[in-house]
Amino acid sequence: MMKAAVLHEHGGPEVLKYEDAPRPEPKDDEVLVKVIAAGVNPVDTYVRQGMRSKSGTDNGPMIIGYDIAGIVEKTGAGITKFKVGDAVYAYLPIARGGGYAEFAIAKEGEMSLKPKNIDFEKAAAVPLAGTTAWQALIDTAKLERGQTVLIHGGSGGVGSFAVQIAKARGAKVIATASTANQDLLKQLGVDQPIDYTTTKFEDVVKEVDVVLNTVRGDTLRPSYGVVKKGGIIVSITDEPDPAECAKHGIRGSRLMAHPDARAIEELTKLIEANKITPIVSETFPLQDVAQAHQQMETHHTRGKIVLKIAQDPKG
Numbered sequence: 001m002m003k004a005a006v007l008h009e010h011g012g013p014e015v016l017k018y019e020d021a022p023r024p025e026p027k028d029d030e031v032l033v034k035v036i037a038a039g040v041n042p043v044d045t046y047v048r049q050g051m052r053s054k055s056g057t058d059n060g061p062m063i064i065g066y067d068i069a070g071i072v073e074k075t076g077a078g079i080t081k082f083k084v085g086d087a088v089y090a091y092l093p094i095a096r097g098g099g100y101a102e103f104a105i106a107k108e109g110e111m112s113l114k115p116k117n118i119d120f121e122k123a124a125a126v127p128l129a130g131t132t133a134w135q136a137l138i139d140t141a142k143l144e145r146g147q148t149v150l151i152h153g154g155s156g157g158v159g160s161f162a163v164q165i166a167k168a169r170g171a172k173v174i175a176t177a178s179t180a181n182q183d184l185l186k187q188l189g190v191d192q193p194i195d196y197t198t199t200k201f202e203d204v205v206k207e208v209d210v211v212l213n214t215v216r217g218d219t220l221r222p223s224y225g226v227v228k229k230g231g232i233i234v235s236i237t238d239e240p241d242p243a244e245c246a247k248h249g250i251r252g253s254r255l256m257a258h259p260d261a262r263a264i265e266e267l268t269k270l271i272e273a274n275k276i277t278p279i280v281s282e283t284f285p286l287q288d289v290a291q292a293h294q295q296m297e298t299h300h301t302r303g304k305i306v307l308k309i310a311q312d313p314k315g
């Protein structure tokens, strides 16, 4: 058995119960990871509330959590890339989850060796948000050196990785956040930070190559007019309006991120080259997972929040 935060029913943060659960056993193509830290993402709160019916609790108790960092405990017969004792991190698919627990299952295509220069808590902040930022800016927008990108929500989980990926790519970065997070935007290397509480971005931004929208609400509508012809809006929240995109001669794409070891390996290289530093603003013990969800649901988290599940055996 192991300790985990288990969902027996959908609802508010209080439905997450810290209790004993069966320890998973890896199949041939699976790796069992002893979890040291687990990242918390907005989607965790949606699944908890039952917004993703297929991954609901209808089939019995479930364990959510899609970001883990830990140590390989056991490998299935078909595993070739990882061995017992490896420090790893992984982006678990929504259909499986299992991260809020002392042990979790990952597949080779979802994981990478952990960057050597960061601890497990920082590593657990990376996979889902970092992969989303990578798939938005690099795989979808094909951001290039010298281009300009506007990032809505540059201080959040996805935004803080997106800013650093874009800077590492050699792009000029404009990003929005509230007054309290202007210092973080500057620390991340944003060239033109915008305080959305005092300045309308559409008044000061024009002719960008790429917009990355990580915010829900009214950021898309004024975005169409700030993109140069042939440019692109990638949104990870609301769907860009095809008619508006056509009117402005731009492309629009709504991205659904997915686990991809190749993206995590690229992130590992950038972290080890000190081009990306994960921003962890708060950590909670697994027992206090409900508090972590309350913070996530403010939609004003600075960087990432992480659950600490076990001690680093070497730290």
Ligand SMILES: NC(=O)c1ccc[n+]([C@@H]2O[C@H](COP(=O)([O-])OP(=O)(O)OC[C@H]3O[C@@H](n4cnc5c(N)ncnc54)[C@H](OP(=O)(O)O)[C@@H]3O)[C@@H](O)[C@H]2O)c1
Pocket: 041, 042, 043, 128, 129, 132, 152, 153, 154, 155, 156, 157, 158, 159, 176, 177, 178, 179, 180, 181, 196, 214, 215, 216, 217, 219, 235, 236, 237, 255, 256, 257, 258, 296, 299, 300, 301, 302, 303, 304
């Ligand atoms: N499609 C996908 O595959 C995918 C993947 C990951 C995430 N998502 C979604 O993308 C969204 C962002 O995810 P996340 O993990 O980055 O969330 P997060 O960590 O909660 O991001 C919150 C950030 O958004 C900023 N923000 C809030 N309102 C803003 C506004 N009006 N203008 C500019 N910034 C604003 C906040 O900054 P201030 O506190 O300074 O306001 C905060 O730093 C969520 O809705 C999530 O569900 C989708």
